[in-house]
Amino acid sequence: QMQLVESGGGLVQAGGSLRLSCAASGSLFEIKDMAWFRQAPGKQRELVAQISSGALTDYVDSVKGRFSISRDNVKNKLYLQMNSLKPEDTGVYYCNRPRAGIGSYWGQGTQVTVSS
Numbered sequence: 001q002m003q004l005v006e007s008g009g010g011l012v013q014a015g016g017s018l019r020l021s022c023a024a025s026g027s028l029f030e031i032k033d034m035a036w037f038r039q040a041p042g043k044q045r046e047l048v049a050q051i052s053s054g055a056l057t058d059y060v061d062s063v064k065g066r067f068s069i070s071r072d073n074v075k076n077k078l079y080l081q082m083n084s085l086k087p088e089d090t091g092v093y094y095c096n097r098p099r100a101g102i103g104s105y106w107g108q109g110t111q112v113t114v115s116s
Helices: none
Strands: 004-007 010-013 018-024 034-039 046-051 057-059 067-072 077-082 091-096 110-115
Touching: 004 091, 018 034, 018 091, 018 110, 034 067, 034 077, 046 067, 046 077, 057 067, 077 091
Parallel strands: 010 110
Antiparallel strands: 004 018, 018 077, 034 046, 034 091, 046 057, 067 077, 091 110
């Protein structure tokens, strides 16, 4: 089972930037599609960005043009560059496989707080 450790969150003012990292242990990271999810206070966890094993990317409309997902298959790491942050981007961010669900293993996440 792939272990996931997210980092890089913090408190930032609206308009600022953060870069999140996800360290994935285990084998065959390079052939796995990966994604970033976020869970805002009082809301369900949602997928915000995903990247295929071939580095094709997709984003939820609310972050298009502001967020960029990338991966380093040598280091087994996943990244999320977040620019022009908005208060509505506040939440706990998690990395996982795109189809991960409630019953899946989840890391501890990293808190992102955007102040207005």
